[in-house]
Amino acid sequence: xxxxxxxRTQMSDAVILGLKERxxxxxxxxxxxxxxxxKDESYHAPQRPDAVVFARSTDDVVDIVKLCAAHQTPVxxxxxxxxxxxxxxxxxxxxxxxxxxxxxVLRVSAADLDCTVEAGVTRKQLNTHLRDTGLFFPIxxxxxxxxxxxxxxxxxxxxxxxxxxxxxxVLALTVVLADGRVLRTARRARKSAAGxxxxxxxxxxxxxLGVITEVTLRLYGIPEAIMAAVCPFPSxxxxxxxxxxxxxxGVPIARIELLDAKQMEAVNKYAKLDHAVAPxxxxxxxxxxxxxxxxxxxxxxxxxxxxxxxxxxxxTAEERSKLWQARxxxxxxxxxxxxxxKGWATDVCVPISRLAECIAETRRxxxxxxxxxxxxxxxxxxNFHLIFVLDPAKPEEFAEASRINDRMVARAIAMDGTCxxxxxxGYGKMDFLIAEHGEGVAVMRSLKHALDPDNIxxxxxxxxx
Amino acid sequence: xxxxxxxRTQMSDAVILGLKERxxxxxxxxxxxxxxxxKDESYHAPQRPDAVVFARSTDDVVDIVKLCAAHQTPVxxxxxxxxxxxxxxxxxxxxxxxxxxxxxVLRVSAADLDCTVEAGVTRKQLNTHLRDTGLFFPIxxxxxxxxxxxxxxxxxxxxxxxxxxxxxxVLALTVVLADGRVLRTARRARKSAAGxxxxxxxxxxxxxLGVITEVTLRLYGIPEAIMAAVCPFPSxxxxxxxxxxxxxxGVPIARIELLDAKQMEAVNKYAKLDHAVAPxxxxxxxxxxxxxxxxxxxxxxxxxxxxxxxxxxxxTAEERSKLWQARxxxxxxxxxxxxxxKGWATDVCVPISRLAECIAETRRxxxxxxxxxxxxxxxxxxNFHLIFVLDPAKPEEFAEASRINDRMVARAIAMDGTCxxxxxxGYGKMDFLIAEHGEGVAVMRSLKHALDPDNIxxxxxxxxx
Numbered sequence: 001x002x003x004x005x006x007x008r009t010q011m012s013d014a015v016i017l018g019l020k021e022r023x024x025x026x027x028x029x030x031x032x033x034x035x036x037x038x039k040d041e042s043y044h045a046p047q048r049p050d051a052v053v054f055a056r057s058t059d060d061v062v063d064i065v066k067l068c069a070a071h072q073t074p075v076x077x078x079x080x081x082x083x084x085x086x087x088x089x090x091x092x093x094x095x096x097x098x099x100x101x102x103x104x105v106l107r108v109s110a111a112d113l114d115c116t117v118e119a120g121v122t123r124k125q126l127n128t129h130l131r132d133t134g135l136f137f138p139i140x141x142x143x144x145x146x147x148x149x150x151x152x153x154x155x156x157x158x159x160x161x162x163x164x165x166x167x168x169x170v171l172a173l174t175v176v177l178a179d180g181r182v183l184r185t186a187r188r189a190r191k192s193a194a195g196x197x198x199x200x201x202x203x204x205x206x207x208x209l210g211v212i213t214e215v216t217l218r219l220y221g222i223p224e225a226i227m228a229a230v231c232p233f234p235s236x237x238x239x240x241x242x243x244x245x246x247x248x249x250g251v252p253i254a255r256i257e258l259l260d261a262k263q264m265e266a267v268n269k270y271a272k273l274d275h276a277v278a279p280x281x282x283x284x285x286x287x288x289x290x291x292x293x294x295x296x297x298x299x300x301x302x303x304x305x306x307x308x309x310x311x312x313x314x315x316t317a318e319e320r321s322k323l324w325q326a327r328x329x330x331x332x333x334x335x336x337x338x339x340x341x342k343g344w345a346t347d348v349c350v351p352i353s354r355l356a357e358c359i360a361e362t363r364r365x366x367x368x369x370x371x372x373x374x375x376x377x378x379x380x381x382x383n384f385h386l387i388f389v390l391d392p393a394k395p396e397e398f399a400e401a402s403r404i405n406d407r408m409v410a411r412a413i414a415m416d417g418t419c420x421x422x423x424x425x426g427y428g429k430m431d432f433l434i435a436e437h438g439e440g441v442a443v444m445r446s447l448k449h450a451l452d453p454d455n456i457x458x459x460x461x462x463x464x465x
Numbered sequence: 466x467x468x469x470x471x472x473r474t475q476m477s478d479a480v481i482l483g484l485k486e487r488x489x490x491x492x493x494x495x496x497x498x499x500x501x502x503x504k505d506e507s508y509h510a511p512q513r514p515d516a517v518v519f520a521r522s523t524d525d526v527v528d529i530v531k532l533c534a535a536h537q538t539p540v541x542x543x544x545x546x547x548x549x550x551x552x553x554x555x556x557x558x559x560x561x562x563x564x565x566x567x568x569x570v571l572r573v574s575a576a577d578l579d580c581t582v583e584a585g586v587t588r589k590q591l592n593t594h595l596r597d598t599g600l601f602f603p604i605x606x607x608x609x610x611x612x613x614x615x616x617x618x619x620x621x622x623x624x625x626x627x628x629x630x631x632x633x634x635v636l637a638l639t640v641v642l643a644d645g646r647v648l649r650t651a652r653r654a655r656k657s658a659a660g661x662x663x664x665x666x667x668x669x670x671x672x673x674l675g676v677i678t679e680v681t682l683r684l685y686g687i688p689e690a691i692m693a694a695v696c697p698f699p700s701x702x703x704x705x706x707x708x709x710x711x712x713x714x715g716v717p718i719a720r721i722e723l724l725d726a727k728q729m730e731a732v733n734k735y736a737k738l739d740h741a742v743a744p745x746x747x748x749x750x751x752x753x754x755x756x757x758x759x760x761x762x763x764x765x766x767x768x769x770x771x772x773x774x775x776x777x778x779x780x781t782a783e784e785r786s787k788l789w790q791a792r793x794x795x796x797x798x799x800x801x802x803x804x805x806x807k808g809w810a811t812d813v814c815v816p817i818s819r820l821a822e823c824i825a826e827t828r829r830x831x832x833x834x835x836x837x838x839x840x841x842x843x844x845x846x847x848n849f850h851l852i853f854v855l856d857p858a859k860p861e862e863f864a865e866a867s868r869i870n871d872r873m874v875a876r877a878i879a880m881d882g883t884c885x886x887x888x889x890x891g892y893g894k895m896d897f898l899i900a901e902h903g904e905g906v907a908v909m910r911s912l913k914h915a916l917d918p919d920n921i922x923x924x925x926x927x928x929x930x
Binding site: 109110111112113114153154155156160164165167168177181182183184185186187188189190191192193194195196197198200201203204205209220221223244247248249250252288290291294347349350351352353381382383412413416417418419420421422423424425429432433436437438439440441442443444446447448449450451462463 | 574575576577578579618619620621625629630632633642646647648649650651652653654655656657658659660661662663665666668669670674685686688709712713714715717753755756759812814815816817818846847848877878881882883884885886887888889890894897898901902903904905906907908909911912913914915916927928
């Protein structure tokens, strides 16, 4: 796999000189630094930026963007580099803005259940900061991603079935636009009908409309009671049917995650656990003590109907943390199945009534193929990932994975689903976006052109200009 | 109050002729029909369109928009005419597209908890349609508005504290764009990271970016248990503090509404009820039987701390319906306080930690003034309405209301709140939008220009072009 070569011209020396004059040692053109900033955790080919600047404030970002704008130079925001569709690859060269030093929690309001953070604050850092407040921030993609990056990719994760995604949990953003203007997208009111929804426009825009520098987030009280369990099922279908029954009954479950047998085998090996090697659901229940009791009783009844009777409960907070760590490490566990392997995490989401069928047909494709793949999913949302574990020396494996992925995405779209539930488009899914949105991509292009007429903001991502 | 006179030119006869050729008797230029379609329920001056077309399908809307686009003629969508900021006034003349005959429920999926309706279906019509499914759609602005209009204004209402607003409850829209292209904004997956959030772009766009013709909505299972009550409090502050404690404790209350003493007096008179004439909270609790018991116990404890002990429960579904009808009729009840009066419903929303202060300062302004006003609010969201009841023959009353409203909006914005929680901008709040959003209005203008370069879609609303 190689990145498309789109670089327009060598970046102007004036940009580097201007950056060094303004930022001194916070500008790097070292090969290793550029290398690290041009790649994410995906199988997509990386592409180095020409320079990396370590920003410390919105004003820093304004100065970088203005300088780049004056020289038509691309600007690529970088948080933790944990994206999965090549989002940070500098396809046309340019300047990478590393936001990781913008890591201050600016404000927490326990009374309003919200906070404002700089874009480089990670989700774990925020929750550590909140530890003594009785509050938490629920959105958890597997990686300890930055909250700016999570907003930029409309991230979600295991808690989304109850708490929603970044779409529902961002109240406002501070964004540096392509011409250096600073936009605050909204105020802190829980709801507003004041004009176009600028906040949601930038959530999921992947750095192509501006650089997110601050994020105002909703927070939640830590529930009175939390219970977590795993339960194996006789088949993937039985597990999925349990999920569908749970969602359709309106049980306010906090997490309901599927791992298939192969994934459980990987998790056991990776984390030295001894779960049954079978399709397994991971559950978490949040509520009052009595409320959680009720939820558990309902879900156990649904599971029993499907032959899922062997619930193992995490009795302590430590055990619960260990249980979820195993889930969050699923990707790395899958990679460990084949030392030296490269992972390819796919990501479709369908209406829940079609989920069992979509997973079954996808598994049939995998079973009839020679590639290694595990399946894991936020199935309460209808979202799942087939993770290919590929030998980087064997292009035929990538070709086969690509064939299966094409079929899976086409299947999901035909079921009125989406080509990406939470990973985003980056440069890896632009053709799938066209398949899914049709006329909508032309509208997206109009929006991009309106806000970034020179196409300097993370060019080559989401839509081709 | 008179509408700004912005009409560019007399509309071309070719448009009328073209419409009549295509739509026959479904085009009206009768004065009474035009009159009715140029006004909403607000105090803002109406302005008649030049013609009204009664659309029956998305294809009809496409033909209307294409004809209008060819002649640079404004297009104004019309649902039920229950907006509150002059949204339907044809400020530059043009063609009103009446969508009320697009009233088919196209699809209900009980399994996916969603449905698709034509834009003219009203919320009550949908809930009647759903009666036998065990499902309901929760968003309820006071009026029986059309779901297309509710999406267009980002409406909410009494249930938003638990179920969110139209922003959270629309999965996808079908929109006819300014050049006649038909856009489907998204598919039915519960979440997606596939490009820019086109759905949210059109929610709250008030017809200025396109005409919404179909809406895909989330539905909810009717809760096992529903309980509703009213409780008077010794002061507005005591009532608001009860609300704040409830929200901060994370009680998943379905409705928590404030009516001040003057509003309760109006409600009693209008609906022949005998509630205490005191600041009063209206509550509704949704959940399992045990869950509702728990919520009720928590809220009663918070209320008791504030001197609210006299809970009156609605024992039956009929009583509950009567209780909420009284709440929904608040606006009409307020108008009935002064026969022949005109209402002016204001609408601010602030972070809940500032709510008590914002209401207290606003009430002080009213108490020191000569105008009549009642206060009612979706206080769980930090949203409240001061409703002025004005003598249309006395311009000094409107001037005074305007002065108090200016102060209230400035206060809400200074508290990091918004100039409109749910009514929208229309042509009544464009200056407040500038005060609230600053640079954001320029961004909104860029978006508008990108999608409607000739400014034919509901011109003169949200942003000046």
